[in-house]
Amino acid sequence: MTKAERALETRERILKAACEVIADIGFENVSMRKVAEHAGVSKALLHYHFDTREKLFAEAMTHSFAQTGTDLDGGDAGSVPAAVLLARIVRTMLPTDEELRQDWKLWQELWVRAQRDEGARQLAVDLYDQLHTWVGGAVEQGVESGEFTPCDVAAVSTLVLALCDGLGIRVMIADPHVDLPTAQSAIWSAIAPSLGISPAFPEV
CATH class of the missing domain: 1.10.357.10 (Tetracycline Repressor, domain 2)
Structure with missing residues (x-):
């Protein structure tokens, strides 16, 4: 697996985790730490892909829509x-x-x-x-x-x-x-x- 492929796989895993966590406890209760833990990645790696909760939410919504x-x-x-x-x-x-x-x-x-x-x-x-x-x-x-x-x-x-x-x-x-x-x-x-x-x- 190439570096680009690993990065894409990690991003997909984070987005999937974000969708699950947001749906479970609501966006207002979501922290970047909770998403990172659910995705099995470090908080630093999560911030590398998504630097704010708002950007993560928007990407998670788009991801969810695409998966439909x-x-x-x-x-x-x-x-x-x-x-x-x-x-x-x-x-x-x-x-x-x-x-x-x-x-x-x-x-x-x-x-x-x-x-x-x-x-x-x-x-x-x-x-x-x-x-x-x-x-x-x-x-x-x-x-x-x-x-x-x-x-x-x-x-x-x-x-x-x-x-x-x-x-x-x-x-x-x-x-x-x-x-x-x-x-x-x-x-x-x-x-x-x-x-x-x-x-x-x-x-x-």
Whole structure:
């Protein structure tokens, strides 16, 4: 392994550890020492890669977002029905497994910080822009293939994001009135009329 490869592996290990620690105890309780210990590196090495908690938080959020995966069709978007692709995206934007629940905890930390920190606010806006583009791409694919009726792609994308956020929070807090199937069904029923498709959530 080259020096550059070792540095990259260390950076990835630190980011993974930071995501886990922030999700576990919240950013306000995180210290660089705790992240270093969890990553199995020295505090000095941690500071070599990330000189402030704020930079570490921003990189951890970006890392978490990237790990979610925005290529759910396996690289063959043209052969995957747009409804299936969109349904997969919806599932990925909800806390459907432990890894995604961790991502959701990080998003919740970002929402709070974005209210009082300009850097966090801009990061949140940038990540939402990427999510909007991701959802919009699936909707556009469906419109172009004839699976979906022509619609306001931006409006549908915004609706999907808003519904995933609102219902995802209810799932995260274990609201007895909103479980994952209920959330998925509510989202799909809300967007189905605009897309001209069945309101039943697809099997994915």
